[in-house]
Amino acid sequence: MDRLVGATVRGAREGCCDDSAVWLRRLTHEVARSEPSGGLDSLIGVLARAAGSCGAILWEASETELDPAGPAIAGAWFADGVTIVDPACPDPITMEAFTDHTLVMAAGARDRRGSPPAVIAALPLEYLDGRRGALTLLGDDELTGNSFDLTVDLLDVLPALCVLVRERRCLALVRRCSDILQDAEVESARQGPGGGDSGDHLGDHLGRVCTVIGDTLRCGKVSIFLREPGAPDGVFPLVASSVGGTAPGVPARSGIGLVGRVIECGRPLVAPAGLAGEGSCRGAEMAVPLLDGDQVSGAIACRGLPGPPFHFTRSDLSALGLIAPHVTRYWRNWLHRRAISVENRSWLLLAAGITAFNKLASEQLARTDPDDQRIYRAAMQIVRDVGPDCVGCDVYRSDAHRPDRHRARGASSAEQRLWPAESFPGAGGAEPEASMEFALSVLRSGRPGAMASPAGAAGWLAGTPIQVSGQVYGVLVAFGRCSTVPSNALQVGEIVGDQLGLYLHLRQTLQRLQETRGKLQATLRSQAEALEDLEHQLGGPLLVATERVDLTLQHGRFDGRTDAQLRAVRGLCRKAARVAMSAAVFAALSKGAAPRPRFELLSVDDLLRLLISGADDAQLLSNPRRRIRFEVEREGIRILNRRLIQADRSFVEQCVGNLLDNAAKYSYEDTAVRIHGSVDDEGFAVRVTSTGLPVDPADAKLCLRRNWRGSVARTTTGEGSGLGLWIVDHLMRSMKGAVRVQPVQDTTTVLLTFPIA
Amino acid sequence: MKPFIVVVEDDHLQEALLEDQLQRAFPAARIETLVTEQEFRERLADFRTDRPDVIIMDVMLRWAFPSPTATAPPADVASGGYQRAGFRCAELLFQDPALHDVPVIYYTILEGGDLEPDTRRLSSRTTYVRKSKDHDYLARKVRDLVGPATSAPSAAKRG
Known part of the structure; x- marks a missing residue:
């Protein structure tokens, strides 16, 4: 034409x-x-x-x-x-x-x-x-x-x-893509950490972006390639595409093809039809890099349609270039959310693991022979489950805690040594020599440490001392295959190491406590036996001495001075016999045994004799300068009439003697200690009433506790051990009776209640 | 000059016997018995002018006898308690510049080994004598400190 x-x-x-x-x-x-x-x-x-x-x-x-x-x-x-x-x-x-x-x-x-x-x-x-x-x-x-x-x-x-x-x-393309990614962000935020950040969700959202790009720029296929941090260098997996399909796409490789060249040089490129693929007759193609700072994190690639316009223009490249920052930002946010999500899951897992560990530890500590190996394995399982990329663990115990059969011969006491206590999951983990060497370095430094590619091998090692309050029990070593040490590997190891240290510390403390308890029990037994022996050796001679003085007083005729001396001697013998008996009761109670009464029926006359004798002794032994009078109100006792009480005579003497000792100790000068009686529904009560240091009514029951002493008594006289009423309480209960303290201002009445036979 | 012996003993049964024995051993001595820690503290100022030649001190000593008018003991007595009150009295003595060299004999039923930690920090002019029915040993110790007895009995008694 x-x-x-x-x-x-x-x-x-x-x-x-x-x-x-x-x-x-x-x-x-x-x-x-x-x-x-x-x-x-x-x-x-x-x-x-x-x-x-x-x-x-x-x-x-x-x-x-x-x-x-x-x-x-x-x-x-x-x-x-x-x-x-x-x-x-x-x-x-x-x-x-x-x-x-x-x-x-x-x-x-x-x-x-x-x-x-x-x-x-x-x-x-x-x-x-x-x-x-x-x-x-x-x-x-x-x-x-x-x-x-x-x-x-x-x-x-x-x-x-x-x-x-x-x-x-361009504006419409940017707005639509931005809307999609914004909606994706909102969805992730609504679903919370980890809710919408799976790889599938990422592919779905970015796939929609690809479709929009394809529609707007009339591309046959739009693909997004993204590289995860830590993934092999130069390989960018296909994450999303405008073309459906579940089969994993071919990843882009740096330097290969148009996308590879874009990734390599970090700038957009476009190729006309027929030049895109190494001499092939493919359609037009263009790609833009996804730049995160100065790093290329991926690329968006487009292929043209077989119809008009058959190629990509500068305008198309510019439009695609506007989408790239949005995709990059979304990818960065997604990675951040995923990191948080992984970390959250990791901490939750750690918390659950620690809870289970503590339960196991408490179970084992309750046993006579705790299974340490089980505890080690549980600790290592936590580290392996929680620690990113952790494939196994080793627990080393310090030589100081090593059983003798394992102790290295010739090891210097100054040199810190370790011995392998447990490995998980067993053989096939880290190189044993490298792991031990690393554990020793952690032990020497006393601080957690990590290293990548130990001794030229691939992977990482992270170690933390197993310790409590500066007491080191060993080292926990975790290892993995990555070329870099995972960010929270040390933290996880430290937490589990501390927990393990706490267990070992508790175990050791409990063991020492048990040993101490055993020694204490042996000591108490030996002291109780000694007290029993004292009672045995004292009781016999004092009994004989008392009886001989009694006989001498009954059959002999003495002047008043000699008579008084003999009565005083008899009183001292009885007091000493009561102290000896108190020692025996104390010994029995210390061993957990209850006093065994020898019951007999006591009439009112028996009781009167016993009470008068006790009052006489108390009078003879009290300081005459203090003018304290011990008085038995006979009529008050005689209300028992013909009724009998069932009791152990020596126990009753002991109880009355202790009450009169207390009355002598705490009464004011020139007062009377009244010994009288009463009958009520509970039985017959011997009542000892004295006027002296006041007892707080709130403390009435506390008086019966072992070693308890009222604050006024403790600071005024100072003397006394707080055992007298405690012994009386046990003796009375052994006889089915009771002791009660009834204070009213500075008057105190102590009741010994016996069941009437 | 008559020796002046102070006995600090709260058990009236022992106090009378001890005083009799000492008076027999030291007929010319003036013997004063104090029966509580409170009495000892009250007399301390007087001792600066009427200095004892020796003090025979019980170790377990009550603060005071019960009385409706009794005052609360000082803080060191309330916290220190009754078990080692004799040492507390001796310390007051040794802290006094006028009395710090008065010899003290701890006269107690307690074993010497039980007292070891407490006596270690006291003056070198202290002696320990365990209570027993043999009062001669105590008398010899007193004689070493105040010289032989020369005068007729002259006991002063308080409490």
């Missing part, structure tokens, strides 16, 4: 102003209402219709490194039933218009009426950024003067409108 070249565009514009206004309105209206994804095509459609064409193609300088850049399709419109044969390659008319920046009309177009549509004209165009472009019109007839003028008029505003359409498309 011949061509008309060099026609002046402005030369044929008269008389078309009215039509131009109408079509301009249509054009701007189309820009305003069109969908962002198809805006440019619609715009070209208006232009084509204004020109009376059945198709139009808008070209722009391609986004390749070729110099000069060739034309590439930016948009296209075809009437129904019209297709373009090879739109990827510009026709000569278009090429000439693009290269020479001149209008080129197809010659002889009028003769082609009835033939398939062909290029009838190509108009040069200059975009606002200075790049060249062209508009190709297709039809089956040449352009008329009016149509030509109209097309030229509309072409004047086309660059500005193109910018407008593209900006609207």
Whole structure:
């Protein structure tokens, strides 16, 4: 086909102003209402219709490194039933218009009426950024003067409108992607840590972003590749794609393919159709890096559709570039949320583990022979479950706690040594020598420590002393396979190490306590036996001495002074015998044995003799300068009448003697100690009433406790051990009786109640 | 000059016997018996002008006899208690510049070994004599400190 070249565009514009206004309105209206994804095509459609064409193609300088850049399709419109044969390659008319920046009309177009549509004209165009472009019109007839003028008029505003359409498309793309990612953030926040941050959720949300990009930029496939921190270098797994499917995609590898080159160089790249894949005939492709600071964390890659525009423009790359920061930010937030979620789960797991450990520890500590190995395994299980990338643990005990059979021969006492107590999960963990060497370094430093790639091996080691309050029991070592030490490995080890230390400390303390308790019990037994022996050795001679003095007093005739001395001696013997008996009762009670009474029936006369004898002794032994009188009110006792009480005579003597001792000790000068009796529903009560140091009524029951002494008594006289009433209480209870203390101001009555037989 | 012997003993049964024995051993001596820690403290100021030649001190000693008008004991007595009251009295003596060199004989039923930790920090002019029916040993110890007895009995008794 011949061509008309060099026609002046402005030369044929008269008389078309009215039509131009109408079509301009249509054009701007189309820009305003069109969908962002198809805006440019619609715009070209208006232009084509204004020109009376059945198709139009808008070209722009391609986004390749070729110099000069060739034309590439930016948009296209075809009437129904019209297709373009090879739109990827510009026709000569278009090429000439693009290269020479001149209008080129197809010659002889009028003769082609009835033939398939062909290029009838190509108009040069200059975009606002200075790049060249062209508009190709297709039809089956040449352009008329009016149509030509109209097309030229509309072409004047086309660059500005193109910018407008593209900006609207970019804005819409960014807004839709941002909305998706924002919704994803909101969903994650609503579901709480760990609720919506699984890999599936990430793929779903980013897949929707891919779909939106694909729709807007008319891509055949959009993919997002992301690399996790700590993942192998240079490999970026496929995380999401606009094309459905559950099969894992092929990861991008740094330096390989367009995406690999983008990852490697860290800047966006676009490749025209046929150049994307190493000599293959793949469609156009573009990719932008996902930059987090100066690190490339991934890439977004797009492949073009087999239809127009067949390639990616600078505008497409810019639009994709605007999405990249949003995806990067979402990925960064997702990783952060996942880290928090993992950490939360980790602490929850740790808390549950520690609770279970404590339960096990308390069970084991309650046993006579705790199973330490079980405790070690439980501790190591916690570290393994909770610690990230932890594949196993070793527990080493310090040599100071090593059983003798394991102690290293010739080991210096000054040198700190360790012995392997337990390993988990057994063989196949860390190198034993490296682990032991590392544990020794932790023991020497006394602080937790970690190291990566010990002794040239892969993996990490983290160790913490097993200790409590500076007492070191050993070292806990955890190990894993990663090249770096996980962030919280030391913290977890430290917590579990402390817990283990606490268990061992408690175990050792309990063991010592048990040993001490055993020794104490042995000592108490020995003391009780000694007291029993004392009672035995004292009791016999005192009994004999008392009886002989009694006999001497009954049958002999002495002057008053000698008689008084003998009575005093008898009183002292009886008092000493009571002290000896108190020692024996104390010994029995210390061993947990109860006093055993030898019951007999006591009449009122028996009781009177016993009480008078006790009162006489108390009188003889009391300090005459203090003028304390001991008086038995016989009538008060005789109310027992013919009734009998069942009691152990020696126990009664002991009880009455102790009460009179207390009365002598705490009575004021020149007062009387009354010994009288009463009968009530509970039985017969011997009552000893004295006036002296007051007893607080609140302390009445406390008086019967072992070693208890009232504050006034303790600070005033100081003497006494607090055993007298405690012994009386036990003796009375052994006889089914009771002792009660009834204080009223400075008068105190102590009642010994016996059941009446 | 008559020797002045002070006996601090709260058991009236022992006190009378001890006083008799001492008076027999030291007929010319003036013997004063104090029966509570409170009495000893009250007499301490007088001892500066009427200095004892020796003090025979019981170790377990009550603070006072019960009385409706009794005052509360000082803090050191309330916290220190009755078991080692004799040492507390001796310390007051040794802290007094005028009395610090008065010899003290601890006369007690307690074993010497039980007293060891408490006597270690006291003056070198202290002696321990265990109570027994043989009063000659105590008399010899007193004689070592105050010289032989020369005068007729002259006991002063308090309490």
